[in-house]
Amino acid sequence: MKKVLVINGPNLNMLGIREPGVYGTVSLSAIIQGLTELAEVLSVELECFQSNHEGAIIDKIHEAFGTKDGILINPGAFTHYSYALRDALAAVQLPAVEVHLSNIHKREEFRHHSVTAPVVLGQISGFGPQSYELGLRALVSHM
Numbered sequence: 652m653k654k655v656l657v658i659n660g661p662n663l664n665m666l667g668i669r670e671p672g673v674y675g676t677v678s679l680s681a682i683i684q685g686l687t688e689l690a691e692v693l694s695v696e697l698e699c700f701q702s703n704h705e706g707a708i709i710d711k712i713h714e715a716f717g718t719k720d721g722i723l724i725n726p727g728a729f730t731h732y733s734y735a736l737r738d739a740l741a742a743v744q745l746p747a748v749e750v751h752l753s754n755i756h757k758r759e760e761f762r763h764h765s766v767t768a769p770v771v772l773g774q775i776s777g778f779g780p781q782s783y784e785l786g787l788r789a790l791v792s793h794m
Contacts, residue, residue: 652696653720653794655787657686658708659701660727666752682780686723689784693791705733712739721790722747723783730755730765741770746793750786751776 659679662669667678683699690697698719700711708729715722722745729736730749740747749767754777768774772793775786 652694653791654696654698654718655690655790656711656715656719656722657683657697657699657783657787658711658722658724658726659699660708660725660729661703663725663727664701664703677780682783685780686783686787689787693787695787695791705729705735709735709739712736712743715745716743719745721745721794723750723786723790724748724767724771725750725752725783726767730767732766734766737766737770740767746790747771748786748790749774750782752779752782753777 663679666682667676679701686699687697702708702711712722722740724740724747726733726736726749730751747770749765749771751774755765756776765774773789775782775789778785
């Protein structure tokens with residue numbers, strides 16, 4: 652069975668409360684529950700992780716080397732400026748898909764650029780919680 656690491660970055664633990672007009676009212680735990688159900692259908696094993704700390708996320712990516720088959724990641728704000736996160740994804744050389752709830756290209760100018768996008772298979776944004784499901788399907792299809 653393929654193993655996928657699902658990573659959620661800063662402030663995503665506040666989904667459902669944080670700016671519902673932008674991010675919706677669905678909690679992170681509800682998104683993870685939906686992903687877990689989809690993973691069963693796709694015959695993949697998920698490990699889910701969320702942190703507000705860049706170093707903890709980098710450590711988790713490093714731990715995925717040799718133990719996971721792919722990474723589904725919502726880097727949150729780290730998307731736009733964390734070269735360390737980008738380098739960690741590049742270092743482990745695992746297939747990865749970047750997801751975002753909102754369409755980052757329709758938001759503030761600083762959100763239009765992703766430093767992590769060049770080292771992942773692709774980016775899915777703007778479909779709310781469905782971005783995660785689309786991302787998992789794409790990742791599993793690639794694996």
